[in-house]
Amino acid sequence: MxxxxxxxxxxxxxxxxxxxxxxxxxxxxxxxxxxxxxxxxxxxxxxxxxxxxxxxxxxxxxxxxxxxxxxxxxxxxxxxxxxxxxxxxxxxxxxxxxxxxxxxxxxxxxxxxxxxxxxxxxxxxxxxxxxxxxxxxxxxxxxxxxxxxxxxxxxxxxxxxxxxxxxxxxxxxxxxxxxxxxxxxxxxxxxxxxxxxxxxxxxxxxxxxxxxxxxxxxTLFHRPVDTHVARALGEANLLAATFADGEARTALGTLPLTEPQTPSGSGTVLLRPRQLRLGDEGVHATVTAVHFRGHDHRVELDLVADGGRRERLVAYTDTAPPGPGSSVGVTVVGAAHALTPAGEAAARPEAETATVPERTVAEAH
Structure with a gap:
């Protein structure tokens, strides 16, 4: 061979x-x-x-x-x-x-x-x-x-x-x-x-x-090296974060990291849509759109973080979510992955999320 x-x-x-x-x-x-x-x-x-x-x-x-x-x-x-x-x-x-x-x-x-x-x-x-x-x-x-x-x-x-x-x-x-x-x-x-x-x-x-x-x-799907690879492998929630003590402080709370040795400072973390759970608990966000896809629902969310910063999020759920305009709690399953080193966060557009066309989304993950 x-x-x-x-x-x-x-x-x-x-x-x-x-x-x-x-x-x-x-x-x-x-x-x-x-x-x-x-x-x-x-x-x-x-x-x-x-x-x-x-x-x-x-x-x-x-x-x-x-x-x-x-x-x-x-x-x-x-x-x-x-x-x-x-x-x-x-x-x-x-x-x-x-x-x-x-x-x-x-x-x-x-x-x-x-x-x-x-x-x-x-x-x-x-x-x-x-x-x-x-x-x-x-x-x-x-x-x-x-x-x-x-x-x-x-x-x-x-x-x-x-x-x-x-x-x-x-x-x-x-x-x-x-x-x-x-x-x-x-x-x-x-x-x-x-x-x-x-x-x-x-x-x-x-x-x-x-x-x-x-x-x-x-590894590529869950631990991409940068935002380009993160988007290339499917829809990605990219949140502003502050790193300290192996954790990331984000609009969804303090999250563990896939690689705790991440240096201190500011940057961006990745959460895949399947990592977001919708319910009564967690940080509340507003449902802006729901798309039924047969095997699941794709839910678009608007979250207002501290300081008025808006984060647009995408979640996949197997059960029918509340409709647009509803408030829903969002919790995170698993660890976040740090994508951007300290000092690079300034290049990140406001309220950034990946906009991968649905036909390219790795739905199996």
Whole structure:
């Protein structure tokens, strides 16, 4: 199992800089997801690793073998890297078995194709052509074709984006299971938060051509390094805080911190919407909006803190909350996470909360 190491990678499109000193490490056998909005450079990163685009400087290595150092490049077909594009790009005139076995030595083709059809859950469907398969089945064939030559690394370029929501959830779980079963090292690029958190062992958040933070999904979600990562992983309540003795004094009271060694001073803390509990007790806030989402309610709150400062909060609750205009008590479950060091709080806009579109919210958390 070969790992991927990207060091101080710079890349351009014409005269425009796209990657600006990017670093990324993926261990052998790990599934990684690179998460970021359109235009942040994640597809360019994948294309450089695959050999489709040249690096301006920096190093790309797989299994310790340098593939691109900004001066010399290994040709794409010699890199032992599998690539699954967004649309699968199957050969329409070949069967599923023919697509998977394309390019394999004749002596091992039959056994390897049969093995991979079973791995991706398509046993018995090898004789079907792409037009006879569903979208999800076609992506399974594309995955099997990429795995067929036993690549050192597999790259997945938003391969589930064209599928409907439920199929996307089911297929990403099946693909992750198949890759783990095969012991593959893989990198998925996506702008979908739920997809990244559910698929990967390591999630790397990308912004403006760099990796801001790469960590295990749970760590990244609950202990982001800054407000950008906090927002990138879902809706975030960001409250002004004063730190002292391993605690944070906030408009919701004095809260324990995830890392008690946080220095004294002022800053910002993160609370996820699921950490807020609504009831009769706690600090009272006014309900400004309620959105029923089937599995829960999303509640927007307005809290007036000491000194007249307003904090806009978001809570998720499984039970029906009081309606807009009602007063409700808010308590906190768990620890707050300090995001901003002392002295940086001045840059925080008044009454700041994340405004992540609901479709990107990591609701499972």
């Amino acid at each position: 070969s790992g991927l190491t990207v060091t101080d990678l710079h890349a351009q499109h014409g005269k425009a800089s796209v990657l600006t000193g990017l670093d990324l490490t993926v261990g052998g056998g790990e599934l990684a997801a690179v998460l970021g909005p359109s235009g942040c450079g994640k597809s360019t990163l994948l294309r450089i690793v695959a050999g489709f685009h040249a690096a301006a400087s920096g190093t790309v290595a797989v299994g310790g073998r340098v593939l691109d150092d900004g001066r010399s490049r290994v040709r794409a077909e010699q890199r032992r890297i599998g690539y699954v594009p967004q649309d699968g790009a199957l050969f329409p005139h070949l069967t599923a078995a023919g697509n998977i076995g394309f390019g394999l030595p004749r002596a091992e083709r039959k056994a390897r194709v049969a093995e991979l059809l079973e791995l991706v859950g398509l046993g018995g469907l090898g004789d079907r052509h792409p037009h006879q398969l569903s979208g999800g089945q076609q992506q399974r064939v594309a995955l099997a074709r990429a795995l067929a030559p036993r690549p050192d690394l597999l790259l997945l370029d938003e391969p589930f984006s064209a599928l409907d929501a439920q199929l996307r959830i089911e297929l990403r779980a099946e693909v992750a299971a198949a890759l783990r079963s095969a012991g593959a090292t893989a990198v998925l690029v996506t702008h979908d938060v739920d997809e990244a958190l559910a698929f990967a062992d390591v999630v790397a958040v990308m912004r403006d051509g760099r990796i801001t933070q790469a960590d295990a999904p749970d």
